[in-house]
Amino acid sequence: MRLIDQLQRLYCLPQQSGHVLPPGAAVTAPARRLAAADLERGPAGEAAIALHLTSPEGYARALVVEFSRSAHWPQAAALCQALTGELELPAPAVAVGGPAGYQLWLSLAEPQPVATLQAFLQALVHKYLADVPAAARRCYPVDGGEGNDCPHLPPARLANEGWSAFIDPTMGVMFADETWLPMAPNADKQADMLAALKSISTTDFQRALAQLQAESAAAVANEPLAEPPAQPIAKPFSVAPAATAASLAAPSLGSQFSDPRDFLLAVMNDAGASTEQRIEAAKALLPYFHGPKR
Structure with a gap:
């Protein structure tokens, strides 16, 4: 059957399960x-x-x-154009029906490690499908066991009695x-559609x-760096102006002094004055007790 030949050429492993x-x-x-006879049961509606x-x-x-919602056809179409335009890869097959609204099927000429394929799919989603909610899209192959890694192959009869099929994009x-x-x-029309498709060569896949x-x-390197959190502005450290002899006045001394020297002596010897006041008074008295050094 020509259709089965094309499905095997594009998407099946040598020992397909x-x-x-x-x-x-x-x-x-x-x-x-899966044998060819098993694959034939899909197009036969069995x-x-x-x-x-x-x-x-x-x-x-x-x-x-896969796109689970029909409303995401614009994103599916844009991804098709990006694959053939920006990435210069062969066109994917486009299908409708099955558990998904739309499917894009990409074929590789040679099997590649699944981790590499997942990195490719992740990069596609990041660049082209960021506006499609994760719940509305799915990419294969995936991790998580056989049941999670099995897209339904078109064409086939659906539970609603409709049919999945490959379509003209x-x-x-x-x-x-x-x-x-x-x-x-029509099985022959489906086969003709697939016969026009090419697999992605290993060289082209690695380049893309x-x-x-x-x-x-x-894109990550060009993203602006986040502003650091604002730091509280520290109040400037202030130093009180040095006391002068004229400003030193012990509260307990009163105003009974008419001679400045007597006043300063009283401040210097007043236990109620601060240490700073007493030191400044002593400095002010030095000229009265010491002549210039020879």
Whole structure:
């Protein structure tokens, strides 16, 4: 079947595992090896096929970005344009239906470590999908076990009797109200659509990842530094002006002195005066008791 050949060419690992489920059912059992006959049950409307994207060695060759709300088609379309324009990568496949409103499927020519793929997806989300709430988007491959790493492969019958399918990206806005097809898509048309797509080479993938990481680092470096918290302004340290002989007056001395020298002597010897006052009085008296040194 041509459609199955194209699905395997673009998205399947050499030893692809996954789940064959009733339409709308959740993953509850361990993944098993999928044969071509299993994959054919999806387009035939007999089952939903959930691909386990990660190999036992921790590699994957398909990346999927899901938008759970049809209102986010503008962001999905903008991401498609960024992948082919700014990042110069082959166009992703666009699908409607399944558990998600829209899906973007990216194919890698060679499997890459899942940690590297997650870094790429994280950089994509940071740059292009920051305005899409985390609850409204999902990226694969993810951590957390087989059941969390299994996007449903189009085309397939849905629980609401509609169909998931790959679509022409220019027609995405037409599915804003109902993100599924009311009838089974033509298998040959689906195959033709996928046959026109190319996988991302390892060289191009590494270049795009480096570009995204460099732009992210530059954005962080250009962010203005946070202003440090305001520090309380310390009051300037003030030094009281030095006391002068004229300002020294012990409260207990009264005004009974007419001779300045007697007054200063009284201050110097007054136990009620402060030490500073007594020292200043002594300094003022020095000229009266010591002549100039020879």
